[in-house]
Amino acid sequence: MEYIKRVESAFEIIAEPNRRAILSLLVSSQQSVGEIERQLRMPQPTVSKHLRVLRDAGFVESTVDAQRRLYRLKPEPLRQVDAWLAQFRRFWSVHIDALERHLDRMHQTPAKGKTKKKTARPKPRP
Amino acid sequence: MEYIKRVESAFEIIAEPNRRAILSLLVSSQQSVGEIERQLRMPQPTVSKHLRVLRDAGFVESTVDAQRRLYRLKPEPLRQVDAWLAQFRRFWSVHIDALERHLDRMHQTPAKGKTKKKTARPKPRP
DNA sequence: TCTTTATATGTCTTGACACGTATATGCCAG
């Protein structure tokens, strides 16, 4: 019986340490299942199952070479992760430079009275 | 009874869609729990619990403003994710440029009898 | 054919985790 294959986001895929290890291994060159198995010292069914997940999610593809399958990377899903991460890069440079020391003094979004201001916020800090 | 807090990798943290949404929300400016709750339309305990996870993992920090807590981003864990991702960037540019069109014909491993030939590969035991 | 090698898949168990509901804590105002 085949289970319905849940569509997992790229983030869930790379949450698994063994899968990240496999991806890191494949970045140098394509590898067979046995090569991955030996280098990462994990049982062969484990490797095959993770590769199955990675293939279904588009992280890798395989070609047949006699009895063995050669797996190699595909870029799209990792690019998608990178795209999500991009929104924070601007924040990094700003943060490290100036904000680190005096965060407490900054006031958040003074305009846009969408929230009820009736809680006065006397700011009793000093 | 307090459970032992598992140290989760940054990848496991951002595997959760709601947590990614919270992080995306905080990239513009710091927010209170209630503001997050309203914008993301999720129950307050859910927001608090995810914030707890994010705080324990170093993704956010909070300051107290009267009854409310203001949460803001911290850069380190996301930078760590970005660092892992960096190893694949080189691969992207190479891949998109040349390999995209004729993947099937490629035989990038040189001097290897690939075509159905005796690929016996003695595979010397270590 | 039969055997060996390489890989895939099935089953079962276990444990992590997300969510809802209810409740606790803390801070402010009257």
Added chain:
DNA sequence: CTGGCATATACGTGTCAAGACATATAAAGA
């Protein structure tokens, strides 16, 4: 000090994925 708002946490429940182990498929070589 009492009531109300903002946030945190405890508890019970269901889902789902990962690992261990066994087995199935397939190609190669004897």
